[in-house]
Amino acid sequence: MKATKYLSMAALALMGALASCQSDDDFTVARPDNAVSVNFSVGSLKATTRSNAVATDDTQREFNQGDQISVSTNDQEAVIFQCTSTENQTWTETVAGKFLLWTQPMLTFSAYYPVTTGTSMTTFTVPTDQSSVEKIALADYMTRQQNISRPEGGSDIQMQLERKMARVIVRISGFGSQYDDDEKTVKNVRIYSQASGIADGNPTGSSTEIQPYAQGSYDDWSEGWRQNSTFTALVVPGDGDSGARFIRLTDGEANTLLVKGIPELEAGNSYTFNLVVGKNRIEVASVTVQDWTTGETLDGGQATEGSAATTLNNTIKAWSAGTYAVPAGGLTYSDAITVSGDVTLVLTDGETLTLNKGISLASGATLTIQGNGTMNVNGTNESTASTVAGTGTLVLTSGMLTVKGGNGGSVGEYDDNVTKSAGGIAINGAVTVSGGTLTATGGNGGAGGSGCESRAGAGAAAISGDVTVSGGTLTATGGNGGSFSGSTLGPDGYAGAGGTAIVGSVTITDGTVTATGGNGGSITISGFAGELYAGNGGAAIGGNATLTGGTLNKTNGTNGTVGGGGNIIDCSAGTGGAVVAGTITNNGGTVN
Numbered sequence: 160m161k162a163t164k165y166l167s168m169a170a171l172a173l174m175g176a177l178a179s180c181q182s183d184d185d186f187t188v189a190r191p192d193n194a195v196s197v198n199f200s201v202g203s204l205k206a207t208t209r210s211n212a213v214a215t216d217d218t219q220r221e222f223n224q225g226d227q228i229s230v231s232t233n234d235q236e237a238v239i240f241q242c243t244s245t246e247n248q249t250w251t252e253t254v255a256g257k258f259l260l261w262t263q264p265m266l267t268f269s270a271y272y273p274v275t276t277g278t279s280m281t282t283f284t285v286p287t288d289q290s291s292v293e294k295i296a297l298a299d300y301m302t303r304q305q306n307i308s309r310p311e312g313g314s315d316i317q318m319q320l321e322r323k324m325a326r327v328i329v330r331i332s333g334f335g336s337q338y339d340d341d342e343k344t345v346k347n348v349r350i351y352s353q354a355s356g357i358a359d360g361n362p363t364g365s366s367t368e369i370q371p372y373a374q375g376s377y378d379d380w381s382e383g384w385r386q387n388s389t390f391t392a393l394v395v396p397g398d399g400d401s402g403a404r405f406i407r408l409t410d411g412e413a414n415t416l417l418v419k420g421i422p423e424l425e426a427g428n429s430y431t432f433n434l435v436v437g438k439n440r441i442e443v444a445s446v447t448v449q450d451w452t453t454g455e456t457l458d459g460g461q462a463t464e465g466s467a468a469t470t471l472n473n474t475i476k477a478w479s480a481g482t483y484a485v486p487a488g489g490l491t492y493s494d495a496i497t498v499s500g501d502v503t504l505v506l507t508d509g510e511t512l513t514l515n516k517g518i519s520l521a522s523g524a525t526l527t528i529q530g531n532g533t534m535n536v537n538g539t540n541e542s543t544a545s546t547v548a549g550t551g552t553l554v555l556t557s558g559m560l561t562v563k564g565g566n567g568g569s570v571g572e573y574d575d576n577v578t579k580s581a582g583g584i585a586i587n588g589a590v591t592v593s594g595g596t597l598t599a600t601g602g603n604g605g606a607g608g609s610g611c612e613s614r615a616g617a618g619a620a621a622i623s624g625d626v627t628v629s630g631g632t633l634t635a636t637g638g639n640g641g642s643f644s645g646s647t648l649g650p651d652g653y654a655g656a657g658g659t660a661i662v663g664s665v666t667i668t669d670g671t672v673t674a675t676g677g678n679g680g681s682i683t684i685s686g687f688a689g690e691l692y693a694g695n696g697g698a699a700i701g702g703n704a705t706l707t708g709g710t711l712n713k714t715n716g717t718n719g720t721v722g723g724g725g726n727i728i729d730c731s732a733g734t735g736g737a738v739v740a741g742t743i744t745n746n747g748g749t750v751n
Contacts, residue, residue, distance in 0.1 A: 188256035195259040196315040197240055197250055199228060199270070222248060223296070227274040230318070232259055232266045239274055261309045270318050271302040280304070283323065284356040288370050289392050295372045298393035300324050300357065323357060324393040325424040326451055328431040329371070329406055331388050332444055335437030342411030344383025345436060348373065349407045352394035353421045362397045366404070366421075369394065383411060399423040402503065402527060402556070406432070406441070409487070415507045416441045417468035419482045427451050440469050468505060471512070478502045478526075485512045485532055492516065498524045498551060506532030506558040513537070517544065520551025520588060527554040528595070534558065538565030538583040538602055545587035545623070552588055555631065557595040562586055564602030564638060567616030567655075580605060582619035582638040582658065589624035589663070592670060594631040601677060604641030604655030604694075615641030618658035618677035618697060618716075625663035625702070628709060630670045635660040637677030637716060640694035644683040652690070654680030657697030657716035664702030664741065667709040667748055674699040676716030676738075683722055693719030703741035706748025713738050713751070 199222065222242045228250075231237035239253040252258060259268075271280050273296070278284075280302055289295040301320040310316060327350055334343040350371050355364030375388025384390075399422050406418040418441050424430060429451040435442040468482040469475070471490055475483070480500030485507040495516040504526060506512065511533040518536060520526055528534065538546035542565050547553060564583035582602025590597070604616030618638030626633065640655030657677030665672060679694030696716030704711055715738045743750060 191258060191260060192313070193261040195230075195232070195261060195266075196313075197228075197230060197268075197270075198248065198315045198317050199240075199250070199272075200317060200319050226272070226296075227253065228270055228272045228320075229274050230259060230268060230270045232268045233262070235259055235262075265306060265308045267304065267306050268316070268318060269302075269304045270320060271300075272320060273297045273299065281359050282357065284364075285352050285354075285367055285369065285393070285395055287367060289372055290370045291372065295391065295393060298324065300393075322427040322451060323396075325396045325426055326429040327371075327392050327394055327424070328429065329390040330431055330433050331375075331384065331386055331436060332433040333386060333435040335435065337437065338411060341381055343436075344378050344381045344385055344411045345388070345408045346383040347407070347409040347415075348384070348390045350390065350392040350394065351404050351406070351421060352392070353397040353400055353403065353424075354395040357395060362395045366400070368407075381411060394424065396424045396426040396428075397421070402529070404505065404529070406434070408436070408441075410436055413487045414470050415484060415487050415510075416470060417482070417484045417505050418443060419468055419503060419505070422446075478504075485510045485530075485534075489513075489532075495519065497521065498526050498549075501525050501527070503527045503529065504534075506530035506534055508532055511535065517546045517548060520547065520549040520553065522550045524549070524551035525554060526551065527556060528558055528560060529556045530558050532558055534560045536560070536562045538563055538585070540565045540602075541568035541580055541605070543567070543580050543583055543619075545584040547586040547588070550588050552591065553586060554591045554593070555595045555597050556593050557631075559596045560598070562597075562599045564600065564619045564621075566603045566638075567605030567641060569606040569641070570613055570615070581616040581655065584619045584621075584623050584658075585635075586622045587624065589626070590622055590633070591627045591629075592631045592633050593629045596632045596634075598634045600636045601638035601658040601660075603638045603677075604680060606641045607643040607652060607654065607680075607682075613643070614653040615643060615655040615680050615694070617641070617655040617694070618680075620659045620662045620697075620701075621674075622660070623662045626661055626665045626672070628666070628670045628672050629668045632671045632673075634673045636675045637697035639677045639716075640680030640697075640719060642680040642682065642694075642719065643691075652682060653692045654682050654694040654719050656680070656694040659698045659701045661699070662701040665700055665704045665711070667704075667706045667711055669709045671710045671712070673712040675714045678716045679719035681719040681721070691721050693721050695719070698737040698740050700739045700741070701737075703744070704739050704750075705744045705746075706750065707746045708748050710749040711743075711751065 224245045226242045229237050238259050240250045241253045243249050283300040286298045300323045303320045307316050350369050352367045354362030355367040369392040371390040371392040376385040401420045403421045405421045429449045431447040433444045435444050468484040470486045478498045482503040484505040489511040491513040496518040499521045508531045514536045562585045564585040567580040567582045585599040599621040601619035601621045604618050607613045607615035618640045621635035637658030637660045640657045657679045660674035676697030676699050679696045682691045696718045699713040
């Protein structure tokens with residue numbers, strides 16, 4: 160018995176030692192009595208918020224397990240709280256032993272969601288990829304600053320977070336009858352946020368393209384989404400921008416269709432845009448505005464229907480007021496285009512629009528070009544017509560636009576008393592550039608012949624109207640004057656003058672303008688000739704130049720010369736053009 164009792168005591172001692180080691184391993188920091196415990200809601204204590212950003216039922220009122228919210232108070236370092244139960248909506252600190260503490264009866268608490276790099280109480284950047292439930296949840300930016308008294312009995316405090324984003328839902332509610340059944344699909348849907356982020360409570364940055372979260376019926380064969388599919392994105396609220404791209408998609412015939420005009424959007428609201436997709440255009444059939452938290456439909460919501468974009472084809476030659484888009488694969492016109500009213504042209508990303516017979520802007524018309532594609536406008540050779548004709552206004556906000564005036568024709572070798580056509584002006588009216596790249600080149604004058612009173616053509620202006628630049632790049636070059644060359648030339652031969660780069664005045668607040676006058680034509684004769692006159696160089700700017708920012712590079716055209724070693728009765732070389740014929744006023748820009 161004694162031996163047995165001894166062995167039992169030893170076993171008990173060993174068990175005690177093991178228990179002691181186990182207790183050391185399981186040691187945790189005790190939660191202080193004055194530690195702060197938090198639950199979260201949005202808008203009211205009855206509406207628990209969530210990270211189910213695309214939900215439309217009660218699940219949109221819940222956070223998901225693992226979601227995190229940053230909370231700070233007074234001078235205490237922020238603590239990250241994590242949802243530990245979706246069902247019970249319970250929260251705990253993510254770092255063991257790190258707590259917020261009640262140091263006085265009332266504290267000011269600041270909280271924000273989500274906890275991502277670069278996000279804070281005052282700063283948020285919109286995620287451009289919102290294509291999954293997990294990704295769109297990280298776009299649901301919410302904050303709250305709240306004065307809270309310490310609850311009696313140590314109960315949790317309640318923080319009511321406020322949404323800072325707006326939810327946009329695009330629903331494909333129907334298709335036009337022009338489509339075959341297998342073509343009634345869409346893909347590559349994109350939604351645009353007016354701003355790229357929020358700073359100090361205000362929108363900041365430029366328009367941002369978002370890949371939304373898609374739901375509905377996907378057709379594997381056609382690789383597109385069917386009718387009643389929805390596309391959801393969280394965007395920065397704002398006052399709206401009627402000229403900005405709002406929705407882009409590709410239809411079942413691979414055409415890119417656009418809705419222009421971002422409407423006014425308010426934080427905390429959910430907007431559903433029901434679209435009917437037709438060939439060459441999208442119709443916004445209806446817009447519903449709801450409180451994002453409660454789902455209540457709001458009367459008099461701020462949404463407005465965006466204007467539909469008509470996809471161009473070779474039969475659409477008269478562009479009246481509205482929005483037009485370059486189709487997938489690009490487009491080339493062999494006929495002249497006319498513009499009346501306020502027209503917006505969207506240069507579809509990666510596509511090229513070519514106009515080989517120019518375009519005419521009616522009086523009072525405005526052509527606004529946007530998008531990230533390319534547009535080339537070519538003048539007609541042996542014609543003095545302007546490539547961009549008329550007295551309307553050309554506005555470039557983005558993309559790449561190149562305009563070339565047509566070149567003048569040459570005079571026959573023994574034609575007498577012939578005035579051959581000058582080059583064509585590239586852009587006849589006023590020009591405004593706020594972004595993108597515009598290159599305008601006046602047409603060159605035609606060469607002279609050997610007849611009496613023969614005159615080579617003058618180079619044309621790149622832009623004849625006034626120019627206003629607030630961003631982007633504008634390069635304007637006058638056309639070169641026509642020249643003479645040969646063994647003999649009748650009396651009185653005149654080479655062409657170089658064209659002025661910009662005839663009107665230039666105002667620059669930002670961006671870069673490079674203006675170069677065209678060179679005067681020269682005369683080269685190896686035999687007998689009468690009186691010969693080389694061409695003058697063109698001016699860089701014919702009017703005034705005013706800068707409050709940006710950069711102006713200016714170069715006049717060089718004068719033409721007379722030479723060749725022939726027997727010339729009399730001759731006169733041209734003169735170089737004026738750099739700026741008017742005055743330069745520089746109040747903050749750079750002039751070279």
